Amino acid sequence: MTLLSHLRPDRFTLALLASAIGATLMPATGAAAPVLKIVIAGSIALLFFLQGARLPREAIVGGIVHWRLHLTVFAATFILFPLLGLLLSKSLQPILAPGIALGILYLCLLPSTIQSSITFTSIAHGNVAAAVCSASASNVLGVFLTPLLMSFLMNTQGGVPLSAIGSVVMQLLVPFIVGHLARPWIGQWVERHRTVTGIVDRGAILLVVYYAFGEAVLNGLWHQLSARDLAVLIVLNCVLLATVLFVVTGASRLFGFSRPDEIAIVFCGSKKSLGSGVPIASILFPAAMIGVVILPLMLFHQIQLVVCAVLARAYASRAEAASARRS
Template identity: 50%
Template sequence: MNGMRHLLARVDPFIAALLGAVVVASLLPARGAAADVLEYAVVIAVGWLFFLYGVRLPTKEAVNALRDWRLHGTVLAVTFIVFPVLGLLTQLLPESIIPTDLAHGLLFLSLLPSTVQSSIAFTSIARGNVAGAVVAASFSNLAGVVLTPVLVAVLLGGTVGFSADSIGKIGLQLLAPFVAGQLLRRWLAPWVLRHKRLTTLTDRGSVILVVYSAFSQGVVDGIWTTVSVGSIIAVVGVCVVLLTAVLGITTFLGKRFGFARADRVVLLMCGSKKSLASGIPMATVLLPAASIGFMVLPLMIFHQIQLLVCAVIARRMGDAAEPEPAVAAS
């Protein structure tokens, strides 16, 4: 009984809510007029999410990141070059192991920016350069608003039907709210910080709504009759291999480039993450509606694996660190 309580205490409520949204969508998918209303609600939710991202991300700190171009340039290179190359390698797996839409989902997750909150939190636990992690994660997300759609167009465009209409949707649903948030950040950021709990609930609620919408559409299109348990297990295995490869590469690069320990932690934690909070809303804009439910499954799986693995790594690194490690300036 105590073991069960301990296990439940370690479950991320956000992940539990996302899984709940998948279950509800599987049992009660939106159809007809309800699906039409849900579609409009998702458009508003995605716009709200990227407006909040714009308000939250510190532009000044991201610009100042150019001063430490080696560290932050390496994080960006891992996020938007190394990871996509690994994602392309997953496309070589036969369809009998991983169906096409799930394979495309693996590639899609490799094109996303890093997380913000977990990257910073794990860097802190590992006694790394927290200020550097704030800048690296923020810079990654700023760049991702532009780079992720470009990479999707180049690497997935032909397979997911990326078109001129997609570019218009990116401008209206992603870039416009994000830029508006950046422009209004000076006045709104203090309010957002004071009401962090409220804004966190609304943006997480928006992501949950998007997940319900994606899987609702997927259920109507027969997602659970197409995806087998074996395919899900295969995706889990590929996600583990992806994360292991990136952790190994970032560890190697940190030593190869002679970064201080605190900065090696930043590269390890920020370079190995992919953002679920940004990825699912982006999927609704960049990917075809009929395939979203399939294609975000690998992202949801990878997200949980990265949290579990990096939490263990960060704790061990923190325990092994000196009591007062020298923190490199960002």
Template identity: 50%
Template structure:
């Protein structure tokens, strides 16, 4: 949020913008290279046996979320501006978070092993599924997504990730020893990408056309969407007879959306002037999901 304020007050322009834009693209490729280096294949293969759990979580993440957003837009078409609805759809198409999904599942005494595998699978599939879900529904939202954007996703996200998995054989120990450095890279990439996105949005006059009331409505919409998804995921878990531990993993993994994956993807998928309005719903939803899920995890842990 501080970076958004900075970009609104001191946006990058001209040669400075070209410089930070190039740095952001390079940082995004590096981020996914590190993701590939950090993800142990053995842990993923070991947990794939609980396929029913993973299918439910993936169904909530990539199917229920977009359906709810489309229904909300049909019921409340003028509730927020059209570019913000495009951002809500993009949010709905994103994969789950990794760290917070696992952390909240652990805090609530759920199936942590299942959460690890589900979150990892969600992020891997999201590299492929997210752009195509957005493309399929782009006409309904007015978003402009092209095949060129999908190609950039493959080049700057998927290719570095695969390279990281290949290099893991030699560099896995180094990555484990330098987790502080790689964690800093994650945060720095997000901050840089946010600054670039909102610098361009500021230069295009976003804050002159986006009233405060729209931001408040976005927050209300985010709370409603999160409530719908959490109630649905919990209900599906009970209906299919999952254990309490599995239901906790379904709720926390299925209801999250990844800021670390979403902002780089938005930068690659959408036209420059669209990126700011598109990632704004994601940033608001991300903060709300952390607050609500932290409270819920503590409550379930006490039970």
């Protein structure tokens, strides 16, 4: 029953699915589309403003101290993942629906998650402070690195234009910095009202997913994408996650990290952020492409939650058994 509870999609995943279905049946058209774009831009700016307000200054300072751990996580996030994504997207592009290979590459260029990385590290009795520092730094760096890597690796249409990279910085990084600078005044309020800020975070993502899938449907998404494409994509995501987990676990043991540090490396280095990926995609790609580009990310999001939940409990069981033997 415990395993089945992990396999069951969480409410946010179900909401994402409902948004995609709603966009398929009733996409935003006519005068509603530009209004929705304005609302989305405002909600994304607010999302990153609140993320900045939530980031403790101690996490930034602490990130400098444990540099070997953070470099290992960043290498997994921004070197190992991109290399695997480039290999998969290049080799499978001829057999996948248009845009899916690009979505796989984009998935691999994204930063790590914050909330789930920290949560699973805590459940597994890992180094939570290091996970906070590493995941937070990964998200900040991702605002720069994801567009730059996309521009460097993407060879279609001349890559990502510099204007799009500037838009990412202005629409995401600037609100993040402003929010962090405002933390002394609003930080406690944000911490006390996590339910409200969570609604803003998830609401912004759901709006982007609805708009993106609506545009993709209007441009023939479900005529281009077959059941075989979805099956192949699910298998690819599983193989990708398994490969990264194997490599980062082996690397952390090879480099002599402690068990708590290994746990932080495994959970921070194997994740990809839906919360950052959807807003960045809404700026980097044309509206008609966003739906198909973020589809691999949406599937990977659920797969990583299931696998890491099981892995965290396995780590926790071993830690509790070792503690019982010592006592």
